[in-house]
Amino acid sequence: MSGAELLVDALGRVREIVHESSRGLTPEELAQRLDEGSNSIAWLLWHLTRIQDDHWSKALDAEQVWMTDGWHERFGLPFKAEDTGWGHEPRDVALVRVEAELLIGYHDAVHEHTVRLVEPVTDEDFARIVDRNWDPPVTLGARLITVVSEGFQHGGQAAYIRGVLDRRRG
Secondary structure, X not given: OOHHHHHHHHHHHHHHHHHHHHOOOOHXXXXXXXXXXXXXHHHHHHHHHHHXXXXXXXXXXXXXXXXXXXHHHXXXXXXXXXXXXXXXXXXXXXXXXXXXXXXXXXXXXXXXXHHHHHOOOOHHHHHOEEEOOOOOOEEHHHHHHHHHHHHHHHHHHHXXXXXXXXXXXX
């Protein structure tokens, strides 16, 4: 299995978590937070998808579907188009109120775009430097693994919240 195939498989697993964590929930349920300082399912899934869209597109020199395919307008969030949720405060988290179908649709569009971007990447490409703002500089491989890791972390958080909500409903 090549590195690109491994990444596509990992992204498919993140996609499954996004679907399972949000499918069938109302916008109110998606926006619920376990306390005032925590994140909601809606924010977590939007953020992990924005990070995937932003970071993979930049690393592989492509456009983000958030902007090119009109997702920014469809979500209607009061954030700048380039906002990924990085550094959001609890008041920002509370503003992410959307339908599950919109979250899933955006994630699926980003997933398909990302798979098209990563399929031609060779194992040798992973050593290419993509960000010199860090010490040591960030390689393509490190950047892509970071995004997959964030997808699993935030996806797991969303799945946990979904489990709490499901238990509360009985």
